[in-house]
Amino acid sequence: MKKYLVIIATLFLLSACGGSSTLQDSSTPDPTNPSENLTIPDNRNKLSYQILIIGNSHVSGIQSLLTTIFENSTEAKSVTIETRSGTFLDTVVNDENIIGLINNQKWTHVILQGQKYSQSQMTVYSTDATVLWIQRAKAVGATPILFPEHPLFGKPQDAEYVHNIHKGIAAKQSSCVAPIGLTWNNTLSISTDLQLHSSDRNHASTLGATLTAFVLYETISGESADLLPFIDELQGDETTQALFGQITSETITNNLPCKF
Numbered sequence: 411m412k413k414y415l416v417i418i419a420t421l422f423l424l425s426a427c428g429g430s431s432t433l434q435d436s437s438t439p440d441p442t443n444p445s446e447n448l449t450i451p452d453n454r455n456k457l458s459y460q461i462l463i464i465g466n467s468h469v470s471g472i473q474s475l476l477t478t479i480f481e482n483s484t485e486a487k488s489v490t491i492e493t494r495s496g497t498f499l500d501t502v503v504n505d506e507n508i509i510g511l512i513n514n515q516k517w518t519h520v521i522l523q524g525q526k527y528s529q530s531q532m533t534v535y536s537t538d539a540t541v542l543w544i545q546r547a548k549a550v551g552a553t554p555i556l557f558p559e560h561p562l563f564g565k566p567q568d569a570e571y572v573h574n575i576h577k578g579i580a581a582k583q584s585s586c587v588a589p590i591g592l593t594w595n596n597t598l599s600i601s602t603d604l605q606l607h608s609s610d611r612n613h614a615s616t617l618g619a620t621l622t623a624f625v626l627y628e629t630i631s632g633e634s635a636d637l638l639p640f641i642d643e644l645q646g647d648e649t650t651q652a653l654f655g656q657i658t659s660e661t662i663t664n665n666l667p668c669k670f
Contacts, residue, residue: 446545446583447582447583447584448545448548448549448584449548449584449670450548450553450554450584450585450586450668450669450670451548451551451552451553452553452668452670453518453519453551453552453553454553454630454631454632456487456518457487457488458487458488458489458490458518459480459487459488459489459490459518459519459630459631460490460515460516460517460518460519461476461489461490461491461492461517461518461519461520461521461630462491462492462493462494462511462512462515462517462519462520462521462552463491463492463493463494463495463520463521463523464493464494464495464499464502464508464520464521464522464523464524464543465493465494465495465499465521465522465523465524465557466495466496466497466498466523466524467495467496467613468523468524468557468559468560468613468614469493469495469521469523469557470495470613470619471614471616471619472493472521472619472622472623472626473491473492473493475619475620475622475623475644476489476491476623476626476627476630477489477491478641478643478644479623479624479627479638479641479644480627480631482638482639482641482643483627483631483633483638484633484637484639485631485633487631492511494508494511497524498524498525498526499522499523499524499525499526499539499540499543500526500535500536500538500539500540503539503542503543509546512546512547512550512552513546513550516550516551517547517550517551517552518551518552518553519552519553519554519555519630520543520546520547520552520553520554520555521555521557521588521626522540522543522544522547522554522555522556522557522585523556523557523559525537525539525540525556525558525575525576525579527571527572527575529562529568531571537575537578537579537582540556540579541579541582541583544556544579544583544584544585545583547585548584548585553586553630553668554585554586555585555586555587555588555626555629555630555667555668556576556579556580556585556586556587556588557588557590557626558572558573558575558576558587558588558589558590558591559572559590559591560590560591560594560606560614560618560622561591561594561595562607562611562612563607563611563612564611566595566598568591569591569592569594569595570591570592570595572591573587573589573590573591573592573665584669586629586667586668587665587667588625588626588629588667589625589661589662589665589667590622590625590626592661592665593621593622593624593625593657593658593661593662594606594618594621594622596657596660596661597621597653597654597657600653600657601650601653604617604650605617605618606618606621616645617645617646617650620644620645620646620651620654621654621658624638624654624655624658625658625661625662628658628659628662629662629667629668634655634659635654635655635658635659635662636655636656636658636659636660637655638651638655640652
């Protein structure tokens with residue numbers, strides 16, 4: 411009889427814990443748990459920036475462009491940038507090397523690009539992986555910045571669609587949303603001859619990536635891109651760079667990336 415009582419007591423304890431023998435790692439944020447929605451760390455006024463960029467091929471070249479912009483800005487902050495690129499955020503969501511990189515260095519900002527979206531707008535992809543990356547960034551005190559990619563050539567409507575996907579993610583899990591595609595649209599509406607796309611009509615040209623870097627610069631620092639000096643090392647003449655700065659700051663004013 412005692413033997414049966416022990417078995418019953420054991421079964422009761424198992425059922426009280428959810429009836430599962432799989433233990434969840436409590437150190438891993440749960441994207442479905444609202445209590446894990448920390449406020450966005452505001453690191454704009456840090457004396458130095460440590461920036462991590464995670465994304466696919468659309469982040470190519472951004473590290474060097476951002477470095478050049480910061481080196482020529484009036485703030486003259488010390489900036490260190492690392493990039494992990496090549497795939498989508500959900501593909502690397504369990505990548506121990508990148509997770510360890512986030513946890514073992516003191517990042518001020520983590521830029522996240524590579525949320526999947528349907529170019530036909532007929533398929534809805536999960537955003538859970540992006541939510542989890544945001545949580546990981548905030549857990550170490552970094553400002554998470556979502557990077558909605560620019561629209562395909564000839565499809566300006568993509569900009570708002572992709573931007574809204576990322577705004578939806580930020581509504582679930584507080585984060586900054588850099589208005590990259592919206593800035594591209596506003597710039598091309600004024601200067602239609604600018605070659606912002608590469609020959610594949612998908613990726614950014616170096617000039618287009620420069621505009622993207624202007625948006626990220628102001629989103630990271632809070633400093634107006636409109637006040638940047640002409641930077642000879644960047645593509646674009648003085649008129650073009652002045653346009654980039656003006657449209658970037660205007661678009662950010664109308665679409666504030668961060669709700670600190």
